[in-house]
Amino acid sequence: MNTSAIVMMILALATLWGGLITSVIHLRNHPDDPE
Amino acid sequence: MAQHEVTQKREMWSGRSVFIMAAIGSAVGLGNIWRFPYVAYENGGGAFLIPYLIALLTAGIPLLFVDYALGHKFRGSPPLAFRRFARGSEFLGWWQVFVCFVIGVYYAVIVAWAACYTYFSITEQWGDDPEAFFLEEFLHIDSAASFGLDFVPGVTWPLLLVWVAVLGVLALGVQRGIGNANRIFVPLLVLLFGALVIRALFLDGAVEGLNAFFTPNWDALTDTGVWIAAYAQIFFSLSVAFGIMLTYSSYLKKKTNLTGSGLVVGFSNSSFEVLAGIGVFSALGFMAQAQGVQVGEVVAGGIGLAFIAFPAIVSQMPGGPIFGVLFFASLVFAGFTSMISIIQVTVSAFEDKTGLGKVPAVLIIGGASAVVSLLLFPTTTGLNTLDVVDRFANQFGIVGVAFAAIVVIAWVLRRLPELRDHLNSVSSFKVGLVWQLFVGVITPIVLGYMLISEISDRVQEGYGGLPDSLVVTFGWGVQGAVIVLAIAMSFVPWRRDVDLTYSIDDDPSPSVSVPAPPGDTHTDGTSKPGGVL
Numbered sequence: 001m002n003t004s005a006i007v008m009m010i011l012a013l014a015t016l017w018g019g020l021i022t023s024v025i026h027l028r029n030h031p032d033d034p035e
Numbered sequence: 036m037a038q039h040e041v042t043q044k045r046e047m048w049s050g051r052s053v054f055i056m057a058a059i060g061s062a063v064g065l066g067n068i069w070r071f072p073y074v075a076y077e078n079g080g081g082a083f084l085i086p087y088l089i090a091l092l093t094a095g096i097p098l099l100f101v102d103y104a105l106g107h108k109f110r111g112s113p114p115l116a117f118r119r120f121a122r123g124s125e126f127l128g129w130w131q132v133f134v135c136f137v138i139g140v141y142y143a144v145i146v147a148w149a150a151c152y153t154y155f156s157i158t159e160q161w162g163d164d165p166e167a168f169f170l171e172e173f174l175h176i177d178s179a180a181s182f183g184l185d186f187v188p189g190v191t192w193p194l195l196l197v198w199v200a201v202l203g204v205l206a207l208g209v210q211r212g213i214g215n216a217n218r219i220f221v222p223l224l225v226l227l228f229g230a231l232v233i234r235a236l237f238l239d240g241a242v243e244g245l246n247a248f249f250t251p252n253w254d255a256l257t258d259t260g261v262w263i264a265a266y267a268q269i270f271f272s273l274s275v276a277f278g279i280m281l282t283y284s285s286y287l288k289k290k291t292n293l294t295g296s297g298l299v300v301g302f303s304n305s306s307f308e309v310l311a312g313i314g315v316f317s318a319l320g321f322m323a324q325a326q327g328v329q330v331g332e333v334v335a336g337g338i339g340l341a342f343i344a345f346p347a348i349v350s351q352m353p354g355g356p357i358f359g360v361l362f363f364a365s366l367v368f369a370g371f372t373s374m375i376s377i378i379q380v381t382v383s384a385f386e387d388k389t390g391l392g393k394v395p396a397v398l399i400i401g402g403a404s405a406v407v408s409l410l411l412f413p414t415t416t417g418l419n420t421l422d423v424v425d426r427f428a429n430q431f432g433i434v435g436v437a438f439a440a441i442v443v444i445a446w447v448l449r450r451l452p453e454l455r456d457h458l459n460s461v462s463s464f465k466v467g468l469v470w471q472l473f474v475g476v477i478t479p480i481v482l483g484y485m486l487i488s489e490i491s492d493r494v495q496e497g498y499g500g501l502p503d504s505l506v507v508t509f510g511w512g513v514q515g516a517v518i519v520l521a522i523a524m525s526f527v528p529w530r531r532d533v534d535l536t537y538s539i540d541d542d543p544s545p546s547v548s549v550p551a552p553p554g555d556t557h558t559d560g561t562s563k564p565g566g567v568l
Contacts, residue, residue, distance in 0.1 A: 001242050001245055001249070004249075004250055004251055005251075006249075008080075008250070009081070011084060012081070013309065015084075016088075016305045016309050019302040020299065020303055023295070023302050026298065026463065026464065027292060027298070027463075029463075032292055
């Protein structure tokens with residue numbers, strides 16, 4: 001793969017999958033209040 | 036007391052993890068696999084990531100929060116939620132319902148095709164010419180006729196089975212049916228598609244495919260069309276603003292982290308799309324290498340990618356049948372979980388309006404959808420009908436109702452602050468002025484632009500070289516009928532025992548949860564801090 005394609009692939013995976021992992025961790029740290 | 040009685044009757048997810056799974060199952064559909072890779076490639080390759088990410092953060096996720104706020108606060112299907120939101124806005128809910136009806140009736144046939152192709156993959160039944168097989172042997176396309184009722188048994192029976200499966204899941208109810216189906220099919224989809232991507236990455240030519248997909252064309256960022264394509268991909272992919280997420284969030288418990296859940300759903304959907312791009316372009320790279328051509332010459336999207344290009348790839352690669360089964364089974368699972376969410380919108384709306392029980396509503400409303408679907412699409416002219424209905428349902432139906440709803444909520448009624456306060460009262464990720472700016476300013480501008488440019492193009496150019504009679508009837512005619520029916524339904528009286536002023540924020544009861552249906556083990560009214568999510 002050429003350098004610019006590698007950089008954009010890493011950027012795409014880092015932002016979107018990173019966003020997913022961050023949001024899952026955020027949600028796990030904030031359990032819903034019991035009703 | 037009346038309020039409490041009404042909400043006691045509403046079904047409920049056992050917990051937020053089931054809701055999130057169902058919402059991901061709905062969002063991740065056929066478009067993630069066959070639309071995103073093509074759209075990204077055509078609109079700047081790697082550079083498309085930038086407008087795409089901005090569209091996700093400034094329109095997709097903010098609109099998802101609007102749906103969650105409306106559905107959760109007013110605890111109803113789209114017509115009931117909008118009626119409770121403001122008396123005159125009920126037609127917006129019905130507009131969403133009828134858009135879902137239209138999408139559901141043709142979406143089912145694509146799931147049926149994918150199911151057939153999962154079986155065909157085992158023996159590579161399409162032989163040496165996948166295009167001729169698909170159009171002539173499988174669909175028996177009659178290119179001379181614009182519309183007809185010559186049924187193709189090889190499509191009709193699988194389509195009937197798809198409808199039986201979808202309505203069976205819906206008849207089991209929100210938790211036992213939709214919840215459990217998504218708990219099985221969403222992980223299965225990720226597993227199968229993950230295996231497909233790993234296999235595709237090791238094919239000869241995969242690197243060239245990834246180069247074509249990710250190499251950025253920075254000039255594309257100065258093209259307005261590229262930015263619109265990014266926003267369009269996010270709108271269509273995330274199932275926002277046409278009733279699905281609103282309906283699913285109406286089954287949540289009173290104290291549910293709405294924005295936290297929404298972030299997980301939004302990023303899951305986009306994460307899957309990038310995975311699909313990697314898998315699809317690795318496979319297209321292999322195909323180009325095998326044919327001795329550039330990747331750009333074999334790139335396709337939509338039905339052409341799935342039912343013509345992919346069978347060709349399967350035929351050319353070692354272990355092709357396994358690859359074919361993985362691909363088409365992934366399409367089936369992705370389509371099926373989206374399909375049940377689409378039909379649930381229509382079923383729940385009529386349940387709420389008329390007081391019909393769950394099973395009768397599924398049989399009557401779902402059954403009517405199945406009949407229309409079976410009459411129009413498994414025919415020798417069904418492909419053209421599907422093409423027109425799909426184009427207009429997306430570009431006018433979804434975009435039109437999303438634009439109208441946002442304008443009414445943000446500018447006519449000016450009640451975004453109320454939705455903001457509801458989101459913040461139950462959620463960990465707080466929203467404020469920036470969210471209001473995204474929802475109230477950016478999304479209506481983008482949606483309005485998309486709507487006007489599409490109307491202008493279709494009026495001037497028609498659609499896809501298809502006969503005007505077909506475009507007028509199944510394009511303009513269907514979408515016009517959707518709006519007329521939506522307005523008419525908003526004048527039909529509600530059943531007597533529904534509280535049209537209900538808001539969950541005013542509900543005095545500490546919990547609005549219902550007893551667990553038989554067979555469910557998680558409806559205990561407590562959160563699951565150590566659970567999946």
